[in-house]
Amino acid sequence: MVSPRTRTILAWVLFALGTLVIFVGSLTVWVRRQALDTDAWVRTSGDVLENDDVRAALSVYIVDQLYQYADPQAVLEARLPTNLQGLAGPIAGALRQPAVEGVDRFLERPRVQAAWEELNRVAHQELLAVLENETRGNITTGEGTVTLNLNTLIANIGQELGFGEDLAARLPPDAGQIVLLQSDQLEAAQAGVKAIKWMSWLVILIAFACYAGAIWLARGRREMLRNIGVGLFLVGILLLVIRRLVGNYIVDALASGESVRGAVGSAWIIGTRLLSEVAWALIIYGLIILVGTWLAGPNRYARRVRGFIGPTLRDRPGLAWGALAGVFLLLVLWGPVPALRSWVGILILAGLVALGFEAFRRVVLGELGEARPSPPSAAAT
Numbered sequence: 001m002v003s004p005r006t007r008t009i010l011a012w013v014l015f016a017l018g019t020l021v022i023f024v025g026s027l028t029v030w031v032r033r034q035a036l037d038t039d040a041w042v043r044t045s046g047d048v049l050e051n052d053d054v055r056a057a058l059s060v061y062i063v064d065q066l067y068q069y070a071d072p073q074a075v076l077e078a079r080l081p082t083n084l085q086g087l088a089g090p091i092a093g094a095l096r097q098p099a100v101e102g103v104d105r106f107l108e109r110p111r112v113q114a115a116w117e118e119l120n121r122v123a124h125q126e127l128l129a130v131l132e133n134e135t136r137g138n139i140t141t142g143e144g145t146v147t148l149n150l151n152t153l154i155a156n157i158g159q160e161l162g163f164g165e166d167l168a169a170r171l172p173p174d175a176g177q178i179v180l181l182q183s184d185q186l187e188a189a190q191a192g193v194k195a196i197k198w199m200s201w202l203v204i205l206i207a208f209a210c211y212a213g214a215i216w217l218a219r220g221r222r223e224m225l226r227n228i229g230v231g232l233f234l235v236g237i238l239l240l241v242i243r244r245l246v247g248n249y250i251v252d253a254l255a256s257g258e259s260v261r262g263a264v265g266s267a268w269i270i271g272t273r274l275l276s277e278v279a280w281a282l283i284i285y286g287l288i289i290l291v292g293t294w295l296a297g298p299n300r301y302a303r304r305v306r307g308f309i310g311p312t313l314r315d316r317p318g319l320a321w322g323a324l325a326g327v328f329l330l331l332v333l334w335g336p337v338p339a340l341r342s343w344v345g346i347l348i349l350a351g352l353v354a355l356g357f358e359a360f361r362r363v364v365l366g367e368l369g370e371a372r373p374s375p376p377s378a379a380a381t
Contacts, residue, residue, distance in 0.1 A: 015214040017210045018208075019231040022207045022231070022282070025203030026278050034274050038121060038125055041124045048271070051267070053263045054270075055108070056100075058263075062103050063096060069171050106160065229292075232285050232286035233282070233290070236281070243275055278338060281336075281337035284336070295360065317361070320361070
């Protein structure tokens with residue numbers, strides 16, 4: 001027979017473990033949905049290109065690459081008369097800033113942004129194939145690196161900007177070669193992808209099991225459920241704080257100029273939008289649990305609320321369940337949290353909401369039964 005003290009200790013241990021697992025699992029779910037989901041990656045890449053700061057920095061980078069590899073001075077010398085070829089250098093330098101502005105406007109075009117999204121889709125699918133141990137397409141794992149080949153993309157942009165139709169032939173082999181991973185890191189990256197894929201759901205199940213065990217072992221189950229609400233709320237706040245702190249660190253570490261700082265900061269905010277959604281979902285879940293435990297508690301205001309809605313829950317249960325279903329349907333259509341955007345999440349949340357509502361309804365019906373006046377005795381008649 002387990003002593004009450006031991007049950008209390010075990011309940012708090014399970015509560016702490018469940019909260020820790022929720023924290024780790026939230027990060028895992030974010031990585032899985034952001035880094036391993038191609039559709040989410042494409043949406044994010046499109047949003048990144050639509051950002052003014054990011055597009056301005058990208059325009060500078062593209063022009064720098066073209067000036068480095070395409071040699072606009074030589075292009076101008078070949079097109080100018082012999083007596084004006086000496087002006088090719090000054091003209092090329094003067095055209096650098098207008099070229100940046102032209103690339104920026106070029107990248108704003110819907111056709112270019114659609115092509116950008118398609119490029120990111122193909123590149124992401126090929127990268128996932130490598131991480132799943134399937135080499136294919138424009139990604140290779142030779143010569144000590146995992147490399148993405150964007151040589152053709154640079155050539156196409158250069159031709160659009162007038163750097164010559166033979167630009168692809170003039171570009172060196174290393175132009176547009178982006179190193180994604182060192183080959184000695186590939187095995188660890190592949191193992192990480194496999195772990196994230198099965199952990200993202202497993203950790204959630206473990207967290208539910210820990211919380212269920214904590215509630216079952218606790219002396220005061222309503223109080224433990226309230227603590228779980230507080231835990232979810234605090235984990236959500238912690239994720240938002242981490243997002244801000246890590247973003248500041250990344251901006252300070254990677255950005256060398258003010259324009260680059262703006263681009264890096266904007267890209268981080270866009271890239272971690274899903275993490276923010278997960279954090280706010282936990283905050284909302286925590287608040288819902290706190291409100292529910294408060295309504296079921298001994299507070300006199302809560303008792304007044306229960307007394308007000310009690311007759312409806314007792315006499316017209318269909319209306320009560322219908323109102324709850326209507327509110328839940330509106331939430332599904334709104335989709336304020338990630339779980340309400342997939343059938344699995346909707347079904348799980350619907351089951352939890354139904355269980356919580358039924359538990360609350362029974363509390364209210366129990367109080368109404370206790371408060372019901374006793375029927376008159378036969379002697380009184």
